[in-house]
Amino acid sequence: MKRTKAASLIGAIRLVPEVDSIGVPIFGEIGRGNATFTLEMDPDLRIAEFREFFNEQDYFITYDLPKEFEKRRYEVGQPAPILFWLGGKSEIIQGDFTSVYLSSLYGVQLKNNDVLRDLGRLLDDARSGRIKDRHDRWAAEAVIAQFNEVFKEVPVRSRYWVSQYRKAVEQARRLAQPPHPIDAALREAAIDWLKRFGIKSNLRLLVGMLGNSKNGIFSRNEINDALFAFLLEAFFNEDNQQLEIYLKEPVLHKAFPKGLNGYFEERKYPEVPFPYRRERDFGRIIKRELRSTNRRANFSKIENLTFIAYGRSNLPHDLEGEVRQMSSLVEDELGEVRYEAEEVFGQRLYSNARREFAAHLLLLFNQLNQLERIIEAEDRLRGTTYAHRFGVSDDEVERWERIREAGV
Secondary structure (H helix, E strand, O other): OOOOOEEEEEEEEOOOOOOOOEOEEEEEOOOOOOOEEEEEEOOOOEEEEEEEOOOOOOOOEEOOOOHHHOOOEEEOOOEOEEEEEEOOEEEEEEOOOOHHHHHHHHOOHHHHOHHHHHHHHHHHHHHHOHHHHHHHHHHHHHHHHHOHHHHOOOOOOOHHHHHHHHHHHHHHHHHOOOOOHHHHHHHHHHHHHHHHHOOOOOHHHHHHHHOOHHHOOOOHHHHHHHHHHHHHHHHHOOOHHHHHHHHOOHHHHOOOOOHHHHHHHHHOOOOOOOOOOOOOOHHHHHHHHHHHOOOOOOOHHHHHHHHHHHOOOOOOHHHHHHHHHHHHHHHHHHHHHHHHHHHHHOOOOOHHHHHHHHHHHHHHHHHHHHHHHHHOHHHOOOOOOOHHHHOOOHHHHHHHHHHHHHOO
């Protein structure tokens, strides 16, 4: 199927050749091609698109056009040519005419001729928006009929149902841009789902339901409010699975550049379609994790929680103080282990001990970097290292890695 943005007027379909009537314009391909096209008009009677035409129904086509319109170039977006016959003679008006202008051209004939009266009503309907209203209503009815389970049945908490809802939104946007009558039905279906399943769902399904503000169903604030409420619930319920999903989706981070705490400071506890925990003592959760973390583990969970809670903003002073205190303890231990390791590293016979010391040094070094990233707002989750800040050279770290892997 050929597509084109421009074509030349070459003729018209005349459904009843012997009777004055309105015809369907036929266009030819510009250039060396021989494809023919009809047009699709928008509610303002402008050319919406050209569609390839094969005349499989064997319509009668006439090439008898007013001279000034023969092979005239038309482009998508321009007023469409409206062909008609009056007294057996072909005539053309443009789709952006008004009935008043039509009357000025044809005078009293407009009252006495059925074709001219039909054209006058068509132009009136286009200029007043009645065609657009009908078009929007039909489009809404078509989408509702196509996705009956979304609009007429009880919603379901499943990927399939959410995917059907997304398809309904996509189909609506293909037919028309917001605002549109179908938007109210789509919003009603989405809010019903959110009331039933919003807080019980998972983050990916929730994001699928909310879509983006360009779809015209929810505003940006409404979308971000719902995400905030869901993540707040997940944070204080310690739902690590949902928090991990958030951490892996950088596009969602844009909604919370200063984390959930920063969003709260701007919008407090926004109203959303589902209930959620209204807490904001993020520091309490992070401090507890900090104090309970096994010193032979790492602080990656705390770095993650800090990013979720505070984003790229500074920590509260009391929380920063606790992190620095922990960092000081780890740095002291690193110094002690480095001192002991020098003797062990000099004894090449004890390869297992060498590996253990190297692994311990790397663990402590990693912990120090994680704690530093927790404090340094811009570095959270970015893997930044600060070897020289702790008096450790890059060469020394590389040596520890070689010993850990090979024992030499």
